[in-house]
Amino acid sequence: MTQIKEVLEVLENIAPAEYQESYDNSGLLVGNKNIELKGVLVCLDTTEEIVDEAVEKDCNLIIAHHPLIFKGLKKIDPNHWVGRVVIKAIKSDIAIYAIHTNLDNVLKNGVNAKIAEKLGLTKTKVLMPSKSTLSFSIKSPILLKKEVLQATDKISPLNYSYSESTNGNDGKKIVEVIGEIAPHQKSQLSNSLKGLGVIASFNELTDRHPDLGAGLIGELEMPVPEKDFLSILKKQFKTAVIRHTELLGKSVLKVAICGGSGSFLLPFAIGAGADVFVTGDFKYHDFFEADRKILVADIGHFESEQYTIELIIDIIKDKFSTFALHYTQVDTNPVKYF
Ligand SMILES: [Zn+2]
Structure with missing residues (x-):
């Protein structure tokens, strides 16, 4: 008997979750990993048709490249397709796992x-x-949040995110922007922040693997x-x-x-x-x-990533033979050509 978590561990040995970009949301998005695995369905995107297919093929784990829940989910809304997929998956006892930029970022088996x-x-x-990129951090008073985010956005960093917190020393609210840039964007970011009285700090990401x-x-x-x-x-x-x-x-x-x-x-x-x-x-x-x-x-986005399904199947097939492993038969490409 295999548990869902054992399969996820094999995938994360190849592409650890911490290798994903800061804007990403890879990982187990719906369901419980501590249950027995019946079968796996692999796809690029988790749509309603994919959940139907999982039910039909008696799979209780969907592994997708793109995270179904990406920018956060404040309500499970049946009027939106993401809400409907989440509802359907939970009702059908199906777990949904995404392996996205962490699988993009590894050379071997990526x-x-x-x-x-x-x-x-x-x-x-x-x-x-990754080691040729710089991480940056900008801390500023909350009053300048809009201006700082605009200045950051202007240089198109490789990725960034922000959070709000309270400064321990004086109890004032601050916003912190963190992210990664290419080396040539360092001076662009400093220049972009000029005039706001805000300074960015930079760190070379030298600890990453080549x-x-x-x-x-x-x-x-x-x-x-x-x-x-x-x-x-x-x-x-x-x-x-x-x-x-x-x-x-x-x-x-x-x-x-x-x-x-x-x-x-x-x-x-x-x-x-x-x-x-x-x-x-x-x-x-x-x-x-x-x-x-x-x-x-x-x-095309879908066309370029279509063989990721084969990649994920091969990684799992190499380690397990105790459960059914299915390629999706559903074409989830939302772009059609006439
Ligand atoms: Zn993609």
Whole structure:
């Protein structure tokens, strides 16, 4: 007999929960981990159809890449799809677990390693190692909360969050903003705070492992023309369309990738000398930033992460054979193409 927590422990051995980004909400989101496991259903997104499928397949654990509850949940509202999923899962005794940016951030057995495997990349390494980022902390009087958050937001940190507390010395309320930035954003943040009389403190995250961080860069076995590379992408990721920047008339050897929303890594992909950056969720204005220095190929958020299901299944299959393990048959991509 296997308990739910034993499976979660195996996943967290590969991608510990503390490796998730500060804005993330990976972990057990619904249910009890101290009960016997009947079966596991693996998916990217937990929708109502997914819970129905879990019931039908007699699974009492759903493992999803994206956290169902993300920014917090103040009420379980049946008029909102998240509330309906939570209600349905609880009524059906189904636990929901999410393994999101912690699985993105590990090189070995991570989301991007799986994409690299599908593209046949070798010499893979992390595109933006965590140790090359800086953590920052800004403490300011609560009166300046709006201005400080605006100043922080202006430089687009890699991630940030804030909390309010009472200063022990004088009992005054303060707001603290913490997060992570790339090294080149350090002076931007200091400048942005200038005029408010508020100072940020910075710490280098040197204690992190070099195989930990966002994105991946690797090489194809041999250079291929850009159009051939786009054809390979289309085939391997079963996508109807690829949104890309203009072709540069050179061949592709070095490939940078980031499953999901990767535009924040574009400067790192260019800096690492990648010929192409494969990701999802690029916005109109982000495409300009390629600036003829790199070919950006947006294959879609869902499409880029689709093999994460296979990745999670393989990790579990390697350790257990005592319960049923199912790939979802439901297409949870909310984006459709006409
Ligand atoms: Zn994603």
